[in-house]
Amino acid sequence: MSERVIRQVVIRGRVQGVGYRDWTRHVARDRGIEGWVRNRQDGSVEAVFAGTPQAVSGMIAACRKGPSNSAVQAIQERDGTAEEFELRGDRAFAVLPTA
Template sequence: MSDIVRHIFVRGRVQGVGYRAWIEGEASARNLEGWVRNRKDGSVEAVFAGPLDTVEAMIAKCHYGPSTARVDAIDDKIDGRDALHARHPGERFSVLSTI
């Protein structure tokens, strides 16, 4: 399957519960490229790039997250590889600062 880039916004109780670290671990275990960050509105934003089936499986897991989280909704869209430019130089998957 070909690679795809998906951009998601996760709403619910997803800050202060280890959600970003959980995403980083899950994405790295799946060898995905991308990044994750908290947003000031209380949501978490992430970009995942990799094989279609792997990215879709990652997003499916994001609907649950770590046991301390409560996910109310996920909005996602297909994006381009330019969405990966936010990563820290030299990193495959980055945890970015809150915006």
């Protein structure tokens, strides 16, 4: 069985109002990533990704570019927790309300 990792990321730049969350959900599903994404009140986007190390690493690399209308300036990442991951509920990948 493949190892599974959970990573939490915060994406800063022009990432709200440009379809970043829907793009993230679509790309994550295509890559077999589970987790969630949401806007934050400070203008950033936060996400938690769970999957194989290779898949999660590739997802974070994709987030550095983002959808065509975005302008990513920085990404902070750290190990995520099972509690953060479970915020998605029973959905494979969820778009959560703004926090």
